[in-house]
Amino acid sequence: MFSFFSKPDTRKVLVSGIKPTGRPHVGNYFGAMKQNIAFSNSGDYRSFVFIADYHALTTVKNKEELSKQTVEMVAGYIACGLDINKAILFKQSDVPEHTELCWIFNNIVTVPYLMRAHAYKDHEAKGKEVNAGLFDYPVLMAADILMYGADIVPVGADQKQHVEYARDIAGFYNRAFIKDNREYFKMPKELIVERVATIPGIDGKKMSKSYGNHIELFCPEEELKKTVMSIVTDSSSPEEKKNPDENNIYNIHKHFLSTEEDLLLRAKFENGGYSYKQAKEDLLETIFKWRKGKIDIYMRLVKNPNKIYKILNKGGRIAKTEAQKRMKEVRKQVGLDL
Ligand code: ADP
Numbered sequence: 027m028f029s030f031f032s033k034p035d036t037r038k039v040l041v042s043g044i045k046p047t048g049r050p051h052v053g054n055y056f057g058a059m060k061q062n063i064a065f066s067n068s069g070d071y072r073s074f075v076f077i078a079d080y081h082a083l084t085t086v087k088n089k090e091e092l093s094k095q096t097v098e099m100v101a102g103y104i105a106c107g108l109d110i111n112k113a114i115l116f117k118q119s120d121v122p123e124h125t126e127l128c129w130i131f132n133n134i135v136t137v138p139y140l141m142r143a144h145a146y147k148d149h150e151a152k153g154k155e156v157n158a159g160l161f162d163y164p165v166l167m168a169a170d171i172l173m174y175g176a177d178i179v180p181v182g183a184d185q186k187q188h189v190e191y192a193r194d195i196a197g198f199y200n201r202a203f204i205k206d207n208r209e210y211f212k213m214p215k216e217l218i219v220e221r222v223a224t225i226p227g228i229d230g231k232k233m234s235k236s237y238g239n240h241i242e243l244f245c246p247e248e249e250l251k252k253t254v255m256s257i258v259t260d261s262s263s264p265e266e267k268k269n270p271d272e273n274n275i276y277n278i279h280k281h282f283l284s285t286e287e288d289l290l291l292r293a294k295f296e297n298g299g300y301s302y303k304q305a306k307e308d309l310l311e312t313i314f315k316w317r318k319g320k321i322d323i324y325m326r327l328v329k330n331p332n333k334i335y336k337i338l339n340k341g342g343r344i345a346k347t348e349a350q351k352r353m354k355e356v357r358k359q360v361g362l363d364l
């Protein structure tokens with residue numbers, strides 16, 4: 027909290043959300059969570075990390091599922107090392123100001139503009155029903171990002187367009203309501219790490235909960251084994267030399283490895299005599315090693331979510347104070363405040 031005696035916080039701002047639509051998986055971790063954790067823990071950013079439960083409502087229609095998955099996402103973040111003293115960790119719906127800002131933005135974006143969003147077009151192309159929340163998804167996400175004046179938004183490649191929308195919407199707003207050409211809403215930038223932009227799933231397509239091709243980080247051992255052993259491979263014999271870059275097992279495994287370990291693994295594929303069965307067992311071993319210690323933290327938190335509620339409560343209060351300050355200004359700028 028800023029007081030007369032404390033210095034204003036001049037650090038750059040990081041904002042990142044994750045939907046509680048399932049349990050955290052390898053794609054979420056390497057594509058977004060790992061970067062969020064590293065940036066937050068560095069202390070170089072004012073870091074707002076939240077569980078996007080309003081966004082999840084566009085698809086989840088079961089209250090037990092939604093609250094359980096919210097707890098699991100928070101537990102996942104903490105187990106993977108997020109320092110809760112360095113990040114403001116909260117639940118989006120604890121700060122309803124996000125929806126208020128979204129509503130204000132709704133009046134400066136057009137329907138044809140929203141119809142160009144990839145997520146909307148994908149749904150349409152598949153003949154799926156699109157609810158109004160899903161159609162408006164990018165606008166709520168712009169509100170999440172612009173609310174706190176984000177400089178960077180660490181995400182996977184699939185979210186690039188959403189951050190572009192947030193920049194557009196900042197521009198629409200500044201032009202519509204800020205008279206002296208001042209940049210009131212700052213332009214956020216997506217942070218996409220090229221190497222991990224799209225982690226493949228067990229079938230080689232982008233790993234995603236919605237494709238059911240994901241490897242959960244903290245599932246029971248037997249389930250993890252079953253998933254890893256069902257990674258899709260070609261029919262090459264164990265003796266054959268294999269191109270690691272075209273191999274699903276390698277393309278998942280490499281993310282867990284140091285540069286030296288990666289080179290050793292590449293060589294195994296390239297030299298031949300490395301069976302897919304062995305490659306899968308090695309990957310399994312790596313994941314078990316990676317999650318050792320982490321899974322205990324995860325299980326403890328999930329079994330006793332009181333600690334999670336407390337953390338979210340505290341983060342929610344800090345985020346809300348910020349959001350209320352923002353909305354006070356916005357309400358004035360658009361003429362809602364008499
Ligand atoms: P899912 O596609 O499984 O529903 P989310 O949409 O909830 O995953 O993604 C949460 C975060 O994880 C986003 O920042 C997203 O870009 C990132 N992410 C998800 N899957 C992948 C992946 N396969 N590769 C890279 N990043 C990913």
Ligand code: TRP
Nearest residue numbers: 041042043044045078081167170
């Ligand atoms: N749309 C993001 C996803 O599917 C989740 C999200 C919601 C988000 N609001 C955000 C990500 C703001 C970054 C910043 O993963």
